Amino acid sequence: MLFSSRSLLTMLHGLLFGGGALLFLALALFALRLLASGVGGQASARQLRSLSLLLIAAVVLLWLGTLGGTYLVFPPYRATPPEGLADLGMYPRSLLLSDPETEWLHGFAMETKEHVPWIASMLATAAAFVSVRYRQRLIADPEIRGLLNALTAVCLVLVAYVALLGTFVNKVAPLD
Amino acid sequence: MAPEVDRLATPDEGRSGGPFNGAALAALLAAGIGALSVGLFVILNEAAAYAAPSLYGPAGGVSGRTTFATGVWLLSWWFLHRAWRGRQLKARGVYLATAAMILLGLLLTFPPLWGIL
Numbered sequence: 001m002l003f004s005s006r007s008l009l010t011m012l013h014g015l016l017f018g019g020g021a022l023l024f025l026a027l028a029l030f031a032l033r034l035l036a037s038g039v040g041g042q043a044s045a046r047q048l049r050s051l052s053l054l055l056i057a058a059v060v061l062l063w064l065g066t067l068g069g070t071y072l073v074f075p076p077y078r079a080t081p082p083e084g085l086a087d088l089g090m091y092p093r094s095l096l097l098s099d100p101e102t103e104w105l106h107g108f109a110m111e112t113k114e115h116v117p118w119i120a121s122m123l124a125t126a127a128a129f130v131s132v133r134y135r136q137r138l139i140a141d142p143e144i145r146g147l148l149n150a151l152t153a154v155c156l157v158l159v160a161y162v163a164l165l166g167t168f169v170n171k172v173a174p175l176d
Numbered sequence: 177m178a179p180e181v182d183r184l185a186t187p188d189e190g191r192s193g194g195p196f197n198g199a200a201l202a203a204l205l206a207a208g209i210g211a212l213s214v215g216l217f218v219i220l221n222e223a224a225a226y227a228a229p230s231l232y233g234p235a236g237g238v239s240g241r242t243t244f245a246t247g248v249w250l251l252s253w254w255f256l257h258r259a260w261r262g263r264q265l266k267a268r269g270v271y272l273a274t275a276a277m278i279l280l281g282l283l284l285t286f287p288p289l290w291g292i293l
Binding site for chain 2: 070071074075078079107108111112114115116118119122123125126129130133134137143144147151154158
């Protein structure tokens with residue numbers, strides 16, 4: 001088989017869920033800026049609904065990525081190898097910790113990835129909630145718009161940061 | 177022919193939340209509390225002061241830390257939403273408190289800091 005089930009799981013987690021969330025967050029932020037720059041700061045109901053849908057899609061993907069990462073991808077990553085095993089290729093955490101040059105990829109990158117996505121998911125959920133509940137005045141109300149702008153921007157930065165760290169880990173110790 | 181722009185939104189067209197900003201600020205502050213909770217559960221674990229029990233063995237302690245923090249987030253959101261949803265609040269204080277909690281939460285999950293402890 002070209003890809004193992006563990007490898008497919010990692011791709012689903014990183015590319016589909018993480019990458020998708022990143023894409024939708026970027027789109028939502030762009031749409032928010034674009035709509036706010038329109039004449040009179042007004043937007044059509046259809047445009048506002050689309051903006052809410054972008055944020056809802058980002059939240060769904062982000063939670064799937066976070067939960068899947070914690071409960072499906074992380075367990076095989078941190079599995080303990082049998083005593084005396086020379087080839088640690090199937091045990092990414094042990095592989096990273098076995099070399100001082102890659103130790104930071106567990107101690108810093110993976111440890112960050114364990115927690116920061118949860119914070120990003122909570123913030124994104126708040127953004128999606130605001131976008132649905134205050135949909136009719138998202139653009140016209142500067143307070144609500146500013147709040148949504150800030151939440152979405154912070155989420156985007158956090159998800160991009162975590163995705164970058166995940167790429168580093170997967171490059172050196174892939175879950176094959 | 178259906179108009180391209182079917183309806184224009186104005187500031188006083190609130191949905192179920194009405195024109196009040198309370199529900200938005202409740203969601204924001206609760207997210208900040210959630211972020212800080214994640215950080216606190218992490219730092220308590222790293223300082224060996226309190227380790228949230230593992231709720232799923234293969235995932236280890238992170239399953240307990242994040243589940244407990246998520247519980248704190250959802251509970252605080254529920255309480256704040258019930259208290260603020262029909263109120264117009266001054267946003268500045270909530271913004272500052274939320275920003276501080278998010279920053280602190282992120283700082284506490286920053287592994288280089290754990291080495292200082």
